[in-house]
Amino acid sequence: MDQQRTSRRSFLTLAMATPLAATALTACGGSSGPGQAAEGEASIWFLTGEPKEAIRNQSVESFNESSETGQLAPVAYQNDAYKTKIRTSIGAGQAPTLIFSWGGGSVRDWAQAGQIEDLTSWIEENPDVRTRLFDAAWNPGIVDGAIYAVPHETVQPVFLYYNKRLFDQVGAQPPQTWDDLLALVPVFTEAGIAPISLAGQSRWTTMMWLEFLVLRIAGQDAYQAINDSAPDAWSDPAVLQALTAAQDLVRAGGFVEGYNSIVADQNADQALLYTDRAAMLLQGSWCFGSIKADGGDFVSGGNLGYQSFPVVTGGAGDPTSTVGNPAQYYSISANATDEQKEIARDYLANGVLTEEIAEAFINEGGEVPILKGVEDQLAAAEDGEFLSFVYDTAVNASFFGMSWDQALSPTAAQELLTNIEQLFGNPDGYTPQQFADAMNAATAQ
Structure with a gap:
């Protein structure tokens, strides 16, 4: 394949890369412009690269099949193209509804500029969104005590x-x-x-x-x-x-x-x-x-x-x-409509790390989802020795440096x-x- 075939680290730095063509992943209306989506849809951007790209696509498709709030319209970019695309789109007020990142400095800058939503009160009203995930995964999405990015996917x-x-x-x-x-x-x-x-x-x-x-x-x-x-x-x-x-x-x-x-x-x-x-x-x-x-x-x-x-x-x-990466993160654009924000919150609560998707990360992606209570699944997987090594490295680390x-x-x-x-x-x-x-x-x- 010409595109990367790995669920790689893909750090979100602002290197001046030349944007590559985006690849639409599902035929669910598509986006009608940078950061835009058709009526009844919320846009979501993430990265290409198998096997993780297929799992992200699977997550969106499963959500769209059962969602009562609306549909997600995904677009995938190669890593370097995404770095440039997300920077220019957020700066122009044309960010996707759900913004993919790795937390830390980017989330802090977006939060301080009022470009992403403060999700603290919503998380407090929906505690299961937080308690089911690794505790340490949340820190890179917190700015001045407020939650601006929800962790998802895997520890790396x-x-x-x-x-x-x-x-x-x-x-x-x-x-x-x-x-x-x-x-x-x-x-x-x-x-x-x-x-x-x-x-x-x-x-x-x-x-x-x-x-x-x-x-x-x-x-x-x-x-x-x-x-x-x-x-x-x-x-x-x-x-x-x-x-x-x-x-x-x-x-x-x-x-x-x-x-x-x-x-x-x-x-x-x-x-x-x-x-x-x-x-x-x-x-x-x-x-x-x-x-x-x-x-x-x-x-x-x-x-x-x-x-x-x-x-x-x-x-x-x-x-x-x-x-390494305590997790990956999704923020919600402050410029999204109320309808789009509702779809995004629904996805973060019910679509990101379902049992189906966690199993896919373990058995197809060879990675450790940030979901509590997966130790037995990791050990029983085909690549259980490697997955258990990753899990033990993360949970037993005296310090996990971002x-x-x-x-x-x-x-x-x-x-x-x-x-x-x-x-x-x-x-x-x-x-x-x-x-x-x-x-x-x-x-x-």
């Missing part, structure tokens, strides 16, 4: 995938420490294997390396200070140490040659792993479904390994801590990605201190 921690076949080939073990990982670089390089696959052109993939290094070296308080845009958070000496460690990995030749030209939307970073051209890949749980679908017998043959990010000796971070390009304001998040590209792409000409100065200035605005 980031961890280290590895190719067991290649580790066996060179007689190595998966890295338990950062020093172990650095020591593996020449081992794989001498064997003609890229140590680490990385879709560097997408930049958020590179960011995950930096997030984990900050979390392992500087600890959760320093990580959270960055998320909160605290003054001079990037100048913490331990954070500077993490920035230096990232550049050490680049200088050592840790990443596949030409990584800055590889795009995550095309799943090329995953392909390098399952075609035996790279030994490791730092990515989210969202990649499992596409690795399984596209990798032939790579998963079924027992060749895919996965583990938490290595510890850094002497670092302040708890080794159980992790980063990704920086979600937590920061969209403007600061864009500046973050620009500077990460410099930090990794020019390790001998762009210093950690320059990075810290640039980010302190960006988050202070």
Whole structure:
């Protein structure tokens, strides 16, 4: 397929991507313009990419079959196109009724600008909407104590995938420490294997390396200070140490040659792993479904390994801590009609994570829905070992760090990605201190 085939992380940053054509998913009237819907309909936008796109479509179709409030008209976009489309549509007052996001900085900006609905009182009147979902999933949708985005879909921690076949080939073990990982670089390089696959052109993939290094070296308080845009958070000496460690990995030749030209939307970073051209890949749980679908017998043959990010000796971070997506989120546009808002609330209460859809996420998507009480279903699934690993990683984490390009304001998040590209792409000409100065200035605005 030309479109991405993974329920990928898809961070909502404001990169200046060229919009791609939207793909209508169902023939239920369709939208009559950006953010618009026909009479009796509410519009909903989300992302392409199997297997998750099909499950989102299934959720909408099931809701439309039984809804007494009205119909949902869905449109799907590729990730980079969506980033641009949602930014321009919200700014023009033409947002869809239901706005898909990952919470954090974007939701905060929309809420403060009066562009999305305050859902607090509605949630209080319908407590089941909240109590049936993971408690920790709600935080990224809360602004100044008010709920502006309802979590849905799946929890998605980031961890280290590895190719067991290649580790066996060179007689190595998966890295338990950062020093172990650095020591593996020449081992794989001498064997003609890229140590680490990385879709560097997408930049958020590179960011995950930096997030984990900050979390392992500087600890959760320093990580959270960055998320909160605290003054001079990037100048913490331990954070500077993490920035230096990232550049050490680049200088050592840790990443596949030409990584800055590889795009995550095309799943090329995953392909390098399952075609035996790279030994490791730092990515989210969202990649499992596409690795399984596209990798032939790579998963079924027992060749895919996965583990938490290595510890850094002497670092302040708890080794159980992790980063990623606590959930995905829907907000309701403040510019929608009362009829559209009613349809949207009905969908959030009764259509988003039904038993049918939760089962689809588990058995078809290879992901863990943020629905309480699914442990037995996860263990019994075909991919139960992986799903239980994801679940345990999320629920047992001493700290689940929200990704920086979600937590920061969209403007600061864009500046973050620009500077990460410099930090990794020019390790001998762009210093950690320059990075810290640039980010302190960006988050202070």
